[in-house]
Amino acid sequence: MASNRENFGSRTTAVLAMAGSAIGLGNIWRFPYMVGQNGGAAFIIVYLLCAVMLCIPIFIAESIIGKRTQQSTFSAMDKLAPGTSWKWIGLLTVFTPLIILSYYSVVGGWSIEYLIKSLTFSFTDPAVSRDAHSAIFGSFITSTWKPLILHTLFMAINAVVVIAGVRKGIEKFTKITTPVLFLLVVLIMIYSLTLPGAGAGIEYMVKPDFSKLTGAAMLSAMGQSFFSLSLGVGCILTYASYLKKNENLMATGLYTSVFDVLFAIIAGFAIMPAVFAAGIEPGAGPGLIFETLPFIFSTMGASAPMISNIVAIIFFVTILFAALTSSVSMLETGVAWLVDEKKMSRAKATMILFGGCWALGVLCSLSYGPLADFHIFGATIFDLCDHMTSDFLMTFGSLLFVLFVGWKMKKADVKDEFTNGGSLKGNTRIFNVVYFFIRFIAPVVIVVIFATNLLEKLHLL
Ligand code: PFF
16 A cells, blocks of 8 residues: 555655645744843844754654655554554644644634735735724624634645545645745845835844743743644644655754744844834734735835735735645645545545534634623633643644654664665765654753743742
């Protein structure tokens, strides 16, 4: 069965698909905002350290499991550790991306709405205040039907791509969209950096303030780096199961991580200078994209309405593409599980998961409107899905993957997969270092950061 499995056509397309999964809403709104909140360049340094010390080893660990077995999460763990409980981790990591997909799709729907707004030249009136933009956004997300229809549309695009398959769907889609994403974000950055008053935004990104590097800030940096690289949820494992057997895992891991980090930093330099040029304090999350930036586009429009509206179109296309290339990988992780494990057809598996994620997404969407007062553990359904996955499940999943490869799998097997049976000389030379990071550094750092944050929360530090 494994031999009939589809695969990515080349290293380039595989890296573009993986980078497409990695580059998403996390890079565009979470990263720039977190940089400012957590000590500017100091946060970027910790983020980069996490990328090198944790993300690359976790990425490689997940890839080793996927490429070795050519199976998706559940069956892969079962194949490598038959008769043990490890396969349940596989199942856990199938559900995490599906939960993420449910709320991610709601935000994807919002980005469709704002793309339509920019295409109909809604951001050209400088008289509309920042508060008025917030009110427009507020009344949109709290309404019942429109966000639901757009959430459905966003999910449907995902389903179409995933049903088409790995080669004809995912590969074809990300081969075009990922390079376009880079081009667009660089264009926005150039525009943004040339605005008068952009300097304060640059300072925001590069000035280190180490006093803000608390345990919580480090946990944020770690969580953000895992979220950004789609780690701990089986996405990378599943995509790696579509790699050719002779692929070099060090190379795919390195390229994907570099593209992802680069994109986040470019996005920061694309957004923050514009925010400061408009004299605004950067806000958090969705507010930044859907309230502050439309206001900036409109005010810039005072002198050149067309240009700023074109920038708005480019910006919302970028957001939509970035969200789609990530969400497709979330859906694929679940679909691959049903296809591999339950021997279901791709179309049927996609439709079943489409239904489940759509339904949970409906609840997430309504949690801004009619269900706003419905709280579980003090959070709305949307926030619960977000925090449960990005604060906890992704980190937990990442920890379990490195423990599995570092402690459960045989060292000889790990080496065999990483070096392609010894044929990759470079990988053979660095194997012991990578293995040491997977076995010791990654698990210890994850646990220490987690514990520091916990102790801080309990006021014991
Ligand atoms: N990496 C994506 C982003 O930065 O937006 C988010 C993501 C994709 C999370 C895939 C989880 C996942 F399985």
